[in-house]
Amino acid sequence: MRQCRLTTLLNRNYLVITVQPALTGKNILLIISGGIAAYKVLEVIRRLRDRDINIRAILTKGGAEFVTPLSVAALTENKVYQDLFSLTDEAEMGHIRLSREADLVLVAPASADILAKMATGQAGDLATTALLATNKPVMIAPAMNVEMWHHRATQANIATLENRGVIRVGPSSGDLACGEVGSGRLAEPAEIIASVLDFLEAQEAPKPLAGKKAVVTSGPTHEPIDPVRYIANRSSGKQGHAIAQALCDAGADVTLVSGPVNLPDPAGVKVVQVETAREMLAAVQSALPADIAICAAAVADWRTAGEAGQKLKKDGAGFIPDLKLSENPDILAIISAAGPKRPSLVIGFAAETENVTEHARAKRTRKGCDWILANDVAPDTGTFGGDQNEICLISGTDEKTDERWPRQSKTGIGRALAMRIIDHFS
Ligand code: CTP
Numbered sequence: 001m002r003q004c005r006l007t008t009l010l011n012r013n014y015l016v017i018t019v020q021p022a023l024t025g026k027n028i029l030l031i032i033s034g035g036i037a038a039y040k041v042l043e044v045i046r047r048l049r050d051r052d053i054n055i056r057a058i059l060t061k062g063g064a065e066f067v068t069p070l071s072v073a074a075l076t077e078n079k080v081y082q083d084l085f086s087l088t089d090e091a092e093m094g095h096i097r098l099s100r101e102a103d104l105v106l107v108a109p110a111s112a113d114i115l116a117k118m119a120t121g122q123a124g125d126l127a128t129t130a131l132l133a134t135n136k137p138v139m140i141a142p143a144m145n146v147e148m149w150h151h152r153a154t155q156a157n158i159a160t161l162e163n164r165g166v167i168r169v170g171p172s173s174g175d176l177a178c179g180e181v182g183s184g185r186l187a188e189p190a191e192i193i194a195s196v197l198d199f200l201e202a203q204e205a206p207k208p209l210a211g212k213k214a215v216v217t218s219g220p221t222h223e224p225i226d227p228v229r230y231i232a233n234r235s236s237g238k239q240g241h242a243i244a245q246a247l248c249d250a251g252a253d254v255t256l257v258s259g260p261v262n263l264p265d266p267a268g269v270k271v272v273q274v275e276t277a278r279e280m281l282a283a284v285q286s287a288l289p290a291d292i293a294i295c296a297a298a299v300a301d302w303r304t305a306g307e308a309g310q311k312l313k314k315d316g317a318g319f320i321p322d323l324k325l326s327e328n329p330d331i332l333a334i335i336s337a338a339g340p341k342r343p344s345l346v347i348g349f350a351a352e353t354e355n356v357t358e359h360a361r362a363k364r365t366r367k368g369c370d371w372i373l374a375n376d377v378a379p380d381t382g383t384f385g386g387d388q389n390e391i392c393l394i395s396g397t398d399e400k401t402d403e404r405w406p407r408q409s410k411t412g413i414g415r416a417l418a419m420r421i422i423d424h425f426s
Pocket of ligand 1: 217277295296297298299300301328329330331332333347348349350351352363
């Protein structure tokens with residue numbers, strides 16, 4: 001999920017006044033669902049129209065209880081669409097075209113009802129049909145009562161939507177129209193506007209890796225012992241996912257091969273989910289040829305020599321199973337080996353707990369990759385599974401060429417690596 005931050009909002013307010021990047025001709029499909037906060041969306045429409053952004057609006061039956069089609073039409077300077085089975089509308093615009101001719105679909109306010117319908121893929125009216133038919137990015141601004149927001153059903157729906165790449169703005173906390181206090185308030189119009197402008201400007205940003213194909217591995221692998229047990233490690237996948245997102249934001253066509261993680265898919269990235277090292281290798285090989293390969297996964301070095309077909313049982317007499325292990329394929333070494341499909345830039349990680357750069361340098365030579373990112377994963381660093389990372393980029397045998405990056409967020413490391421890759425290719 002890409003949450004929009006208040007700092008961005010403040011910066012954006014500044015930019016709105018001073019820079020005003022050209023967003024003329026951008027198109028938004030605005031879906032106004034039922035909620036008392038719908039009136040605030042009229043302000044959103046006005047401010048986006050000030051930036052010459054075209055807005056077509058769909059007003060749901062519930063939405064029309066709170067704002068009139070006339071006010072939405074007057075502010076958008078466009079026809080307002082309400083009915084799935086309107087012959088006139090279909091002849092003019094067809095609901096599929098309506099859903100495809102936008103740079104962004106914005107659902108504001110997004111009621112608990114429309115979120116549930118989106119999560120379950122319902123298409124009973126024009127708004128939900130357009131949401132199911134669209135192949136464009138979707139942003140939601142939820143608004144509802146605090147209990148409805150915290151209900152496990154709503155939270156599960158939000159998680160489902162975010163996992164599909166839906167961008168969320170808010171809700172914020174405070175006094176609610178129903179008289180209760182808590183989360184569920186529609187984000188302020190300025191925050192929604194900032195999020196939309198951020199998104200549209202990011203689409204306009206230069207894409208120096210456009211035309212480049214990248215494959216990234218991320219997360220741990222799970223190696224089954226029997227149908228219920230497996231060998232795993234503590235990798236969260238945060239670093240690999242952040243790298244995939246940064247490369248995609250820079251314009252690369254990214255395939256992320258991920259072991260089991262508890263993270264949303266990075267927006268715009270093709271994600272292949274795998275469990276074992278052998279599945280990861282097969283998925284990486286089928287994503288080749290690529291220009292860039294980055295192995296950030298903490299692949300299990302060993303798997304059990306033979307997975308038990310049935311659950312291993314305790315026999316009550318203290319018998320301990322004798323687990324035989326065999327070595328997993330080394331994906332990084334295999335990808336780095338010379339051959340017609342070898343990516344021109346292969347990057348590995350070296351997770352070390354002592355003599356970090358020495359071990360990493362030896363690993364680079366042994367595996368044959370071009371760069372290795374050495375990181376200290378000793379327990380006191382909190383790197384493994386944490387949000388921060390400290391990297392030393394090793395690209396040669398001479399330690400004078402080592403590049404030490406300051407400790408920063410894994411997102412920051414992802415961006416720094418994307419910048420370094422852009423530099424390499426230019
Ligand atoms: N790697 C891989 N396939 C494996 C093991 C590791 O692709 N079977 C990759 C990792 O994604 C990482 C690099 O190799 O980019 C180094 O991983 P690391 O765990 O640091 O090293 P190992 O090869 O496992 O060696 P050791 O455990 O001895 O440090």
